[in-house]
Amino acid sequence: MISPHDKSAAVADTLTGGPRRRRVRNGASRGVPLPLLVPALAGLAFLLLPLIALLVRAPWSSLPEQLTSAEVWQALRLSLVCATAATALSLVVGVPLAWLLARTDFPGRGLVRALVTLPLVLPPVVGGVALLLALGRNGVVGQWLDSWFGITLPFTTAGVIVAETFVAMPFLVISVEGTLRAADPRYEEAATTLGASRFTAFRRITLPLIMPGIAAGSVLAWARALGEFGATITFAGNFPGRTQTMPLAVYLALQNDPAAAIALSLVLLAVSIAVLAGLRDRWMTAS
Amino acid sequence: MTRSARRTHRTLRLTGAGVVALLALSACSSSDSASGADSAGSGSSASASSPKLSGTVTVFAAASLKESFTTLGKEFEKKHPGTKVTFNFAGSDALAASITGGAPADVFAAASPKTMAIVTDAENAAGAPATFVRNQLEIATLPGNPHQVSSLKDVTKPGLKVVLCDKEVPCGAAAQKALDASRLKLTPVSYEQDVKAALTKVELKEADAAVVYQTDVQAAGDKVEGVEFPESADAVNDYPIVQLKDAPNAGAAKAFIALVQSPEGQQVLTEAGFLKP
Numbered sequence: 001m002i003s004p005h006d007k008s009a010a011v012a013d014t015l016t017g018g019p020r021r022r023r024v025r026n027g028a029s030r031g032v033p034l035p036l037l038v039p040a041l042a043g044l045a046f047l048l049l050p051l052i053a054l055l056v057r058a059p060w061s062s063l064p065e066q067l068t069s070a071e072v073w074q075a076l077r078l079s080l081v082c083a084t085a086a087t088a089l090s091l092v093v094g095v096p097l098a099w100l101l102a103r104t105d106f107p108g109r110g111l112v113r114a115l116v117t118l119p120l121v122l123p124p125v126v127g128g129v130a131l132l133l134a135l136g137r138n139g140v141v142g143q144w145l146d147s148w149f150g151i152t153l154p155f156t157t158a159g160v161i162v163a164e165t166f167v168a169m170p171f172l173v174i175s176v177e178g179t180l181r182a183a184d185p186r187y188e189e190a191a192t193t194l195g196a197s198r199f200t201a202f203r204r205i206t207l208p209l210i211m212p213g214i215a216a217g218s219v220l221a222w223a224r225a226l227g228e229f230g231a232t233i234t235f236a237g238n239f240p241g242r243t244q245t246m247p248l249a250v251y252l253a254l255q256n257d258p259a260a261a262i263a264l265s266l267v268l269l270a271v272s273i274a275v276l277a278g279l280r281d282r283w284m285t286a287s
Numbered sequence: 288m289t290r291s292a293r294r295t296h297r298t299l300r301l302t303g304a305g306v307v308a309l310l311a312l313s314a315c316s317s318s319d320s321a322s323g324a325d326s327a328g329s330g331s332s333a334s335a336s337s338p339k340l341s342g343t344v345t346v347f348a349a350a351s352l353k354e355s356f357t358t359l360g361k362e363f364e365k366k367h368p369g370t371k372v373t374f375n376f377a378g379s380d381a382l383a384a385s386i387t388g389g390a391p392a393d394v395f396a397a398a399s400p401k402t403m404a405i406v407t408d409a410e411n412a413a414g415a416p417a418t419f420v421r422n423q424l425e426i427a428t429l430p431g432n433p434h435q436v437s438s439l440k441d442v443t444k445p446g447l448k449v450v451l452c453d454k455e456v457p458c459g460a461a462a463q464k465a466l467d468a469s470r471l472k473l474t475p476v477s478y479e480q481d482v483k484a485a486l487t488k489v490e491l492k493e494a495d496a497a498v499v500y501q502t503d504v505q506a507a508g509d510k511v512e513g514v515e516f517p518e519s520a521d522a523v524n525d526y527p528i529v530q531l532k533d534a535p536n537a538g539a540a541k542a543f544i545a546l547v548q549s550p551e552g553q554q555v556l557t558e559a560g561f562l563k564p
Contacts, residue, residue, distance in 0.1 A: 138492035154493045155448065155476035237450065237477025237488070252480070255380040256455045 051269065058266055059259040066263035074241045075249040076267060082157065082245060083225035086164035087172075090221050094172040095214060099202065101173070102180035113177075120170045127166055128234025135162065135235075159236035160243050164225035171224050172217035179213025180206070219279050223272065341369040344539035345391065347382040348374060349398035349457065349526065350481040351422060351499075354506045355559040356396070356547075362555075363546055370539055378456040378481035379403075386411055386531065393540035396528040396547070398422065398482075399457035403527040413534065416527035419547050420561035424461055424519040425501040427489045427511040434495050439465065439516040442496050443473045450485045450494045453478040458485070461522040462498040468521040486511065500524075502560040525564070 032040075059066065066072070101113050119127055135142040137152045145151040153159040187209065191201040207214075229247040236243040238252070246268050253261040344363075348356050353376045360372035375382065375392070379402035386395055387409040395412070396419070397403040403416050428436045434447055442449055451473070452459030459478065466473055476494060479485040486503045488494040490510045504513035528547060530540045546552045557563065 132491055132493060136491060136493045154488075233480065238453065238479065239475070239477050243477065252453060252455065255378070255384045 054262060054265055054269065058262050062259060063263055063266075066260055067267065071240060071249070072264060072267065075244055075246045075264070076271075078157070078160070078241065078244065079226055079246040079268075080271075082160045082164055083168075083222050083228075085161045086168055086225040087218050087222040089161065089165045090169040090172045091214070091218060094169045094217075094221075095176055098173045098176035098180060099206070102177045103185070116173050117170050119167055120174070124167055124228065124230030124232075125234050128163060128231035131163060131166060131231065131235040135159075154235060155237045155239065155243060157236075157242055160232055160245060163231040163235040164228045167228050167231050168221040168225040171220040172214075175217030175220060176210060176213050179210040179216075183209045215279070219275065223275070226268070226271070339369075340367045340539045340542055342536050342539065343371045343373055344393045344536045344543055346372060346374050346394040346396065346543060347386060347390070347392045348376055348394075348396040349379045349382070350376045350483045351398055351458070351502055352376065352396055352526070353483065355502070355556050355561070358555050359543075359546060359552055362551070363543055366546070367539070367542065372543065376483075378453070380405070380453075380455045380457075381480065391533070391535055392531055393534040393536050394528065394543055395531055396526060397457070398526055399460060399524050400527055401460065402457055403529065406529070406531070411532055412529040413532045413537070414530065416529035417544075417548065418525045418564045419528050420526045420553075420556050421564055422500045422502055422524050422526060422561055424458070424465060424498055424516075424522055425504050426496055426514040426516060427486055427499050427504050427507065428496045428514055429489065429492060430509060430512050432512050432514065436496055436514050438514075439469060439518050440471060442498070443471050447496060448494045449473060449475045450477045450479055450488045450497045451475040452482055452485050452498075453480055456481055457524055458482040458498070458500060461524050464522040465498075465516075465518040469518045500560075505560040523562070526561075 097116065101109065101116070132139060132154060134140050135145070135153050137143065137146050137154060142153065145153070153162055183206065187205050188198075188201045191205050192198060196204065227247055228245070229251065232243070232245060233248055233251075238244050238248050240249075244252075246264060250261050250264045250268070253264060346356065346360070353374075356374060356376075360374060363372050364370055375385075375390075379397040379399060382395065383397065383402045383405035386392055386406050395403070395406055397406075397416075400416075400418075403412075406412050407416065426436055426439070426442060428434065434441075434444075436442060436447075441447075451462050454460055454463055456479075458481075477488070479488065479497075482499050482503055485494075485497040486499050486507060489497045490507060501513065501515075504511055528544055530537065530544060534540045547556075553563065
């Protein structure tokens with residue numbers, strides 16, 4: 001019998017490509033059938049080739065001066081700050097939303113769940129247009145934000161965070177909801193029968209139980225936010241230091257200075273690899 | 288631990304082999320497609336000698352040409368039944384980058400000689416580009432001009448949300464030239480990737496003003512209000528057009544350029560607000 005903790009870890013592992021620890025090893029020695037091996041290697045090479053090309057074509061000699069320019073650091077800092085803020089925002093509202101979807105029963109829950117996942121499949125530019133119509137200065141809600149509080153989101157760093165949250169939060173919600181469904185609700189029920197309120201049970205029992213899922217979802221959301229382009233340029237525009245994140249800088253640099261675009265891409269690649277490597281270690285020791 | 292390390296090592300070696308294989312494969316296919324394009328090119332140039340045109344002609348054109356070229360495309364299809372004109376409207380610099388990057392296109396119409404030079408310098412053009420229209424800048428403001436913008440200087444007023452095209456895009460370069468010529472400094476809220484993106488921000492009332500082309504203001508109808516400014520005379524853009532060297536449908540490309548330069552084509556363009564070359 002698999003304990004609920006193992007199950008939740010397994011969900012997190014599926015999302016992150018894990019684990020090695022319980023795999024049965026005896027199959028590997030028997031050799032891999034060719035019809036599987038060849039397409040598998042082709043697929044692997046296909047995924048790796050663009051990254052290798054990036055490294056091969058990198059302007060290594062001029063790289064130091066490319067990367068020490070103020071614009072690069074400005075864009076990188078903005079990207080990191082915005083992606084982190086978007087992830088934090090997603091956590092604050094996304095985890096409760098995932099709990100609502102997994103643990104309560106209300107009419108139309110399936111529809112709500114489908115709507116939550118919509119930004120996953122929606123082209124980001126469409127998301128940006130929708131955000132403009134909703135939260136823009138003249139938008140459905142945005143006009144009230146403007147006239148009551150003087151808040152306008154387009155063309156601001158806050159706008160970047162909003163755009164990234166819109167695109168990235170579904171990743172977190174789906175990941176956490178999956179973990180919650182896999183987690184055994186009887187622990188929470190036991191806690192409530194022992195006198196804990198439902199919120200205390202969530203805080204003390206559920207939250208620690210689904211931590212791996214939350215971590216996996218956060219990384220997915222963070223990575224998605226870091227790479228967000230379409231919704232950002234549509235909703236928040238493009239101004240260096242304020243709304244020009246790394247992907248925007250890469251895109252615009254590619255038009256006139258491909259070497260700079262490659263250098264910027266390398267930075268993003270390095271950041272992504274660093275995060276993946278760093279978090280992988282933590283998960284392996286945590287579980 | 289050592290066992291898994293050895294396994295990783297072997298996996299890496301296998302991966303290496305796979306990468307080499309795929310590299311070889313892509314090398315083959317790229318030479319294949321190149322020869323394929325060549326043969327297609329020679330085939331269509333043969334058909335060019337005969338008056339009957341067919342197939343698709345792909346036109347990469349500056350975003351500001353959207354309305355007038357769409358009209359001309361329909362006329363072209365009417366004149367040459369069996370042909371189809373497909374357009375890619377975007378910032379001229381982005382189009383130039385995709386053409387030098389190998390995007391298959393027959394005709395390139397840019398909004399500035401500088402962006403055209405990217406294509407001609409990379410020797411992707413067949414022959415010399417010809418200027419077919421010119422375009423002048425204009426300020427697009429909200430309907431009714433609530434901020435009372437009447438000059439380029441008014442646009443630099445603090446508190447006004449102004450969008451410009453990115454400096455690499457012809458409309459942005461021209462706007463910068465006009466600002467520099469009149470010694471004005473303007474900090475926009477955004478540098479947009481093409482002129483239509485800049486115009487859209489005003490149409491949606493997210494920005495108070497944008498520096499765009501006269502043709503864009505005219506095309507937007509009553510969604511924006513145009514304000515002409517004398518400094519725009521210092522920054523008039525020439526629009527060059529050229530047939531591309533690797534044009535898959537060279538015959539139709541020639542015919543389309545001829546239509547753009549014909550009196551009929553020029554009429555469509557001047558009606559849209561373009562200036563004669």
